[in-house]
Amino acid sequence: EDGSQLWLRYPFNSKTRNIVNSNSKSPTIEIAKKELNQHWTGQAVDLKIDKLPANFKDGYKIISTPKKISILAKTDLGLLYGSYHLLNMQQQKTSFSNLKLEEKPSYDVRILNHWDNLDGTIERGYAGHSLWKWEDLPNKISPRYEEYARANASIGINATVLNNVNASPNMLREDYLKKVKILADIFRPYGIKVYLSVNFSSPKVLGKTENSDPLNQDVQKWWKDKAAEIYKLIPDFGGFLVKANSEGQPGPQDYGRTHADGANMLADVLKPYGGIVMWRAFVYSPSKEDRAKQAYLEFVPLDGKFRDNVIIQIKNGPIDFQPREAFNPLFGALRKTSEMVEFQITQEYLGFSNHLVYLAPLFKETLDSDTYSDGQGSTIAKITDGTLRPAKLTAISAVANIGEDKNWTGHHFAQANWYAFGRLSWNHDLSSEQIADEWLKMTFSDNKKFVNPVKNMMLSSRETAVDYMMPLGLHHIFASGHHYGPEPWGDYKGGRPDWSPVYYHQANAEGIGFDRTKTGSNAISDYFPPLNEIYGNIKTTPENLILWFHHVPWDYKMKDGKTLWDELCYKYDSGVLGVRGYQKTWENIKPYVDAQRFSEVQEKLKIQAKDAVWWKDACLLYFQTFSKRPIPSDIEKPVHELEDLKKIKLDMGHHN
Ligand code: BDP
Structure with missing residues (x-):
């Protein structure tokens, strides 16, 4: 099994x-x-x-x-x-x-984003190499292409972006398009449309145009011809996904043009065929401005300037797929432009395929967030599904966690996150519990003695991960590059400050947390009233986001009467205890699971338990150098030395 x-x-x-x-x-x-x-x-x-x-x-x-x-x-x-x-x-x-x-489906386009490269590697992929065998295509066809389409169709997913948003121009070469056509042909009867990520410099690189300026007529013609070539091969081709002027990728701003200029040029060439452009709002640069504000600053002035077949694809939070973020204030702020959510199923910031973290609660938290953009009840779900504003296009996306591993996703329980995304994209009113219940019964067993405890484990697992990694609104204190373990001490002097953990937690002798109120970056002003007031006031800010919005004194009294420092200690501890509890739960359900999946999950839980202690010790020992306060006596003492933890270097590759 x-x-x-x-x-x-x-x-x-x-x-x-x-x-x-x-x-x-x-x-x-x-x-x-x-x-x-x-x-x-x-x-x-x-x-x-x-x-x-x-x-x-x-x-x-x-x-x-x-x-x-x-x-x-x-x-x-x-x-x-x-x-x-x-x-x-x-x-x-x-x-x-x-x-x-x-x-009835909640969204028209229910799409997976694969971050798969043409060389078979997957950016942020933790389940082996890419499913797409570009070398073998178009002649040799893996049986997994059809299995993939079937699995997606069974949960209502109807679209897929095959390649990484950090796109190689080669994706649009004639030989690759012929390979893409084969996949599109296999997926079509299952209702899955193919889309591609495109590199904005493709005309210059592939077509030898002078530049890739969207207002250059040679460039426009190159895209027009490319669209014709694609649609000849794939008549129902879905469209393009674009990461432009973000993390070093080329884009219209290279030529003094706007995101709208770039998106519209592509939209115009796709329009005759019914294709769409998903233009990503994940933009930030190493400027003085709080990273959480940058996408808003760039995109709000462009509202109303995009063509009808452009949709802005927005990550759920304004930073980057953290274990918990405040929702992205762009949702609701673009009134005349279609907006869609981008989630991340692959667990870049949640323990890769080692940690059991069921993501439906995270997805739901975003979808159910009230933006107040059109008064109370303006949830992100209702903004993006066309209920509140007759949207021209409705869509929802997520970065896939699928690879060529036998079990597709590395961790058996990571399959649930693929499943959950599909189910929520079909019906965002489903509860996390119902989805877990369905998935467990279909994947393992319908025996209550199995389903109930394991469901409880799944439902609490996201909060447990937040607790042992980044409780109370902490964020981005990961080790640089691989984003697996903790590195709260990370301070990349000379490098980009916005890739340094110390930029995000701001710990010092007084306290900890990022001041995003008026006395700080004022990111709270991006939210509609009354949220700007709620988040602007430490007393009314939900405590699970308190360090996201405020720099909080170590002795600040939390709602339960504990000081902030003690609360932080207990949160980390409860994360560790949570995972230990999962280990026990898993031992108890042994009679109901086949031996292979039982022991594979057991092994992964062991890693997760060790990692949770690693996170707790690293963060508490490091933050203690500022707080100078003792760890409460009823909490298990750190088992590591801070200096040893600082020496751990995982070679997991990657740039930022
Ligand atoms: C970050 C990832 C990076 C991606 C980027 C993106 O670390 O690998 O390229 O997001 O979404 O989370 O473009």
């Missing part, structure tokens, strides 16, 4: 059945039929194209009688989704009698 089947563990019918009827015909319907004939053990199924209201999109209805189940949808893809819904319910052992359900 190597985990390669993911959550797709449908029973196999021993006799071939012929139980499916359909009034539609297509490769997509063929897949639905095959899946049901092979795996569905219940009554006959009717797959029917029906005149459902427009807002159903690729949604469906399922209606059951004792003799028959009808799945109704507007599109063949909707029928395939309905078929997977049925199989998933069967796998979860849910009852089917008198079913009458309706499903």
